[in-house]
Amino acid sequence: MSFEPNEIKQLAQRFPSKFTFGSATASWQIEGSSQSRGSSVWDDFAAIQGNIKDGTVADPACDSVNRYKEDIELLKYLGVDTYRFSVSWPRVYDFKNDRPNQAGLDYYSNLIDGLIEAGIKPTLTMYHWDLPSELQEKGGWQWPGITDEFAKYAELLASKFADRVDTWATLNEPWVVSFLGHATKIHAPGLGDPRAGFISAYYQLVAHGKAMKVLRDHNVNRAGTVLNMTEILSDFEECAGAVKHVDNLQNGMWLDMLSGRGISDYTKESTKEFTDWSFVNEEELKLASEPIDFLGINYYTPNRIEPGEEQESFIVGQDAGVYPGSGNVKFVSREPKSLMGWEVRAESLTNTLRATAKALPGVPLMVTENGGAFPDQIDGDQVHDPERVDYYFQHLSACADAIDEGIDLQGYYCWSLMDNIEWAEGLEKRFGLFYVDHQTQKRTAKDSAKFIKELLANR
Numbered sequence: 001m002s003f004e005p006n007e008i009k010q011l012a013q014r015f016p017s018k019f020t021f022g023s024a025t026a027s028w029q030i031e032g033s034s035q036s037r038g039s040s041v042w043d044d045f046a047a048i049q050g051n052i053k054d055g056t057v058a059d060p061a062c063d064s065v066n067r068y069k070e071d072i073e074l075l076k077y078l079g080v081d082t083y084r085f086s087v088s089w090p091r092v093y094d095f096k097n098d099r100p101n102q103a104g105l106d107y108y109s110n111l112i113d114g115l116i117e118a119g120i121k122p123t124l125t126m127y128h129w130d131l132p133s134e135l136q137e138k139g140g141w142q143w144p145g146i147t148d149e150f151a152k153y154a155e156l157l158a159s160k161f162a163d164r165v166d167t168w169a170t171l172n173e174p175w176v177v178s179f180l181g182h183a184t185k186i187h188a189p190g191l192g193d194p195r196a197g198f199i200s201a202y203y204q205l206v207a208h209g210k211a212m213k214v215l216r217d218h219n220v221n222r223a224g225t226v227l228n229m230t231e232i233l234s235d236f237e238e239c240a241g242a243v244k245h246v247d248n249l250q251n252g253m254w255l256d257m258l259s260g261r262g263i264s265d266y267t268k269e270s271t272k273e274f275t276d277w278s279f280v281n282e283e284e285l286k287l288a289s290e291p292i293d294f295l296g297i298n299y300y301t302p303n304r305i306e307p308g309e310e311q312e313s314f315i316v317g318q319d320a321g322v323y324p325g326s327g328n329v330k331f332v333s334r335e336p337k338s339l340m341g342w343e344v345r346a347e348s349l350t351n352t353l354r355a356t357a358k359a360l361p362g363v364p365l366m367v368t369e370n371g372g373a374f375p376d377q378i379d380g381d382q383v384h385d386p387e388r389v390d391y392y393f394q395h396l397s398a399c400a401d402a403i404d405e406g407i408d409l410q411g412y413y414c415w416s417l418m419d420n421i422e423w424a425e426g427l428e429k430r431f432g433l434f435y436v437d438h439q440t441q442k443r444t445a446k447d448s449a450k451f452i453k454e455l456l457a458n459r
């Protein structure tokens with residue numbers, strides 16, 4: 001580790017007293033108990049051999065539906081202020097019988113009550129990728145009717161939880177849904193159609209806007225949405241055009257829609273080989289810019305571009321294919337890297353926060369996910385993960401740097417509370433603060449959990 005114990009205290013004290021610390025998870029990655037809910041696109045995707053590396057399916061995941069009380073104890077151990085979880089849409093609504101699923105609603109209601117009782121504020125993400133299969137059959141995020149379905153879903157959740165949830169996030173990382181799930185076949189629903197990527201981007205943000213209106217009608221405490229954003233780097237002048245294009249697909253295009261700038265001429269021009277954007281309706285597009293109380297940023301790694309052909313080795317989210325139209329460039333990542341192959345570079349987090357604050361003035365920011373898959377060394381009842389500890393130290397310092405610059409950063413969530421299903425990568429890539437034995441479901445605090453606990457205790 002590259003820091004001294006007293007530096008933990010110094011770091012803790014760089015954050016204002018109102019700054020909220022939390023940890024995050026997502027329904028399909030941790031819940032299990034798929035029999036007590038409807039099917040989602042991720043169940044359908046996982047059922048096809050080869051889609052998920054190690055053949056992992058939704059069950060048992062971390063069995064959190066049955067172990068949520070134990071998971072609240074993990075949060076209490078850390079001393080976090082808030083827990084970001086996502087609701088599984090097919091768990092709370094039974095699309096086969098067209099009615100709410102009371103048992104599913106009760107599960108989240110109990111989780112929320114348990115958190116509040118533990119003094120932990122619930123942060124609820126409405127949609128972290130597990131779209132009900134019945135909605136996918138209608139066209140999913142390419143079907144115009146999806147936006148009203150999402151508004152109905154917001155109404156269902158808000159009517160039950162508006163008074164108890166502290167922070168609402170409508171979407172998680174729509175870029176991933178569009179470009180890993182629609183433009184390519186890396187994630188569910190696995191379409192491999194770049195045009196579908198752009199259509200789904202648009203309808204996700206319109207759905208977000210409609211949901212925001214519903215949440216406002218229910219006077220929720222705080223609501224916004226979550227994008228995965230990063231800095232695009234290149235040492236090569238000839239890559240300037242590709243850097244601009246990738247930056248736009250990753251960051252700019254979404255911020256334009258959220259801020260009311262709509263679909264820019266640059267976006268239209270640079271994507272014209274895939275779409276003419278004729279599905280856009282200006283009235284509807286305005287909904288995407290419903291005012292938000294915060295923007296969540298999920299940050300892990302920068303993207304680095306060089307001239308040349310993509311190589312064989314596959315790194316999730318880091319290849320020209322997931323940025324349609326980026327031309328003859330390859331994505332490279334430098335050491336140090338996480339087990340995902342993602343370059344570790346904390347200053348890119350500060351730079352991303354700065355760039356976002358500039359593009360979306362007046363909107364408070366939160367880092368709604370940050371963390372990494374690193375080797376865990378099991379030693380009796382201890383789990384040593386020095387690289388993850390170091391990652392957290394560096395990235396929290398990068399957040400403090402942003403605050404020092406005057407950027408309105410209000411919170412930070414570690415990804416993830418516990419090892420879980422890393423989507424198409426299966427169970428092998430572990431991001432948790434708590435190690436999960438996938439045979440017994442035993443959770444063990446890693447050194448990174450102890451680090452976060454100590455940091456929070458020193459505030």
Ligand code: IFM
Nearest residue numbers: 026173298369415422423
């Ligand atoms: O595990 C994912 C999470 O579901 C969304 N953000 C990125 C994480 C790591 O890949």
